[in-house]
Structure formats: structure tokens, C-alpha cells
Amino acid sequence: MFRRKKYHSLFHEKKKIVTPELLREIFSWGFYTVFAVFIALLLVMAFGKRVRVIGDSMEPSLFNSQSVLVDRVIFKFFAPKKDDVIVFLPNGNEKSHYYIKRVVAVPGETVKITDGNLVVNGEVVSNDEHEYDKMKEAGIAENEIKLDNGEFFVLGDNRNSSEDSRSANIGVVKQSMIAGKAWFCYGKSEGKGGFVN
Structure with missing residues (x-):
């Protein structure tokens, strides 16, 4: 018991x-x-999409083999603006690698490259903020290009070593091709990691 x-x-x-x-x-x-x-x-x-920088077209902002984090949400609410660094697939080609370039002109503007200078809306764009070399090749921007709605003209920061909107096989970048905005970079390179500007 x-x-x-x-x-x-x-x-x-x-x-x-x-x-x-x-x-x-x-x-x-x-x-x-x-x-x-x-x-x-x-x-x-x-924010978790990560792409790798291929080549030196964005030096000194981004370096070959660095990883870049992409904000995939911001352009669903706001359109890209001048000086944004965007990540896109040229012509929406999913078999291509992602390109990373800087927006230099937005919808409604005209673009032309004259004597190695970027001309937007008839005015030469000054290089106050960034030091860019004069462009040796104007490509399709030798003639004035008018950007329609949802179209952007992009260039690499290393202008004489960049395949960008001047190239016929890339041309103007449509908003539907854009994966997002580059906002942070890291990885082994000559440059340091940090926010992309």
C-alpha cells in the first residue's frame, strides 16, 4: 500500500x-x-539575390569577382533614377550573365555621345561627382536617342572598358529587364566592400 x-x-x-x-x-x-x-x-x-561582378567595367566603384547584393523590391515601387547602379539581363536574356551598370539617363530624356562626352537633353554632363574618362567609342549613341517610358540608358564607370547601352546588342535597358538595385558589395578585390554608390 x-x-x-x-x-x-x-x-x-x-x-x-x-x-x-x-x-x-x-x-x-x-x-x-x-x-x-x-x-x-x-x-x-x-535583398538576398547575389550576383558576381564580371570584368572591370565598373571600376573603381566595383571590382572583378566582387559579390553584389541586389535589392529586388525597390523598383517595384519606384523607378530607377540617375546615378543608381542597376543589375539587369540584357534584352531579358536569361541565358546571359547579369550586367551591373550606372543609370545616366531616364525616360523622356535624350542621350548622345559627342567628342567623348555624355550629352543628356543637349547638355554635356559634368564629371563633378565621379571622374570618368572621355569615351573613345560612342556606339549607337553617336546619334541622339530619345528614351521612351520604362527605358534607361546605362554606362559602366570604366567607360572605355564597358559593354553598355552604347552597344547595339544591349541598347537601352527596359524596366522589365532590371533585376534590381545594387546596394552592397563584398568579397576579395582591390576595393573594399561596402554600400554601392
Whole structure:
């Protein structure tokens, strides 16, 4: 009889360990874990695309073999603006590698390259913010190009070593080709990692 009472009391003691407070705590931990995973997935979907810089066309801003993180959400709400560094597939060709270039002209503007200078809306664009070499090749921008809605003219920062909107096989970049905005770079290179500007 004594042994039965002893076991009976042990069983009740173990049963009392699972209290409503403990259940609430377990539920709380579970909820916050699921919530954290959900937020992490959203961030990866928005900012987690990573592309690698190929070549020296964006030096000294970006260097060959650096990795660039892409904000894939911003251009769903706002159009690219001048000086944004964008990531795109030329002509939407999914078999191509991603190109990374700087927007120099936006819809409604005219673009031309004259005497190695970028001319937008009839005015030579000054190099106050960035030091760019004069362009040896004007390509298709030898003649004035008028940008329609959703069209952008892009150039590499290393202008004489860049395949960009001057090239007939790339031309103007349509918004539908743009994967997103380059916002952070890292990796082995001559340059340091950090925010892309």
C-alpha cells in the first residue's frame, strides 16, 4: 500500500510539471521562432539575390569577382533614377550573365555621345561627382536617342572598358529587364566592400 501511494504521488508530481504557464511559454517561443523564420525569408526574397561582378567595367566603384547584393523590391515601387547602379539581363536574356551598370539617363530624356562626352537633353554632363574618362567609342549613341517610358540608358564607370547601352546588342535597358538595385558589395578585390554608390 505504501509503495502504491509513493508511485501515485510521483505520477501526480510529474503531471503537475506541465502547467498553463509552461504551455504559454512553449507557445510563445514557437510563435517567435516561426515569426523570425518568416521575416528572414522575406528579407532573403527582397535583398538576398547575389550576383558576381564580371570584368572591370565598373571600376573603381566595383571590382572583378566582387559579390553584389541586389535589392529586388525597390523598383517595384519606384523607378530607377540617375546615378543608381542597376543589375539587369540584357534584352531579358536569361541565358546571359547579369550586367551591373550606372543609370545616366531616364525616360523622356535624350542621350548622345559627342567628342567623348555624355550629352543628356543637349547638355554635356559634368564629371563633378565621379571622374570618368572621355569615351573613345560612342556606339549607337553617336546619334541622339530619345528614351521612351520604362527605358534607361546605362554606362559602366570604366567607360572605355564597358559593354553598355552604347552597344547595339544591349541598347537601352527596359524596366522589365532590371533585376534590381545594387546596394552592397563584398568579397576579395582591390576595393573594399561596402554600400554601392
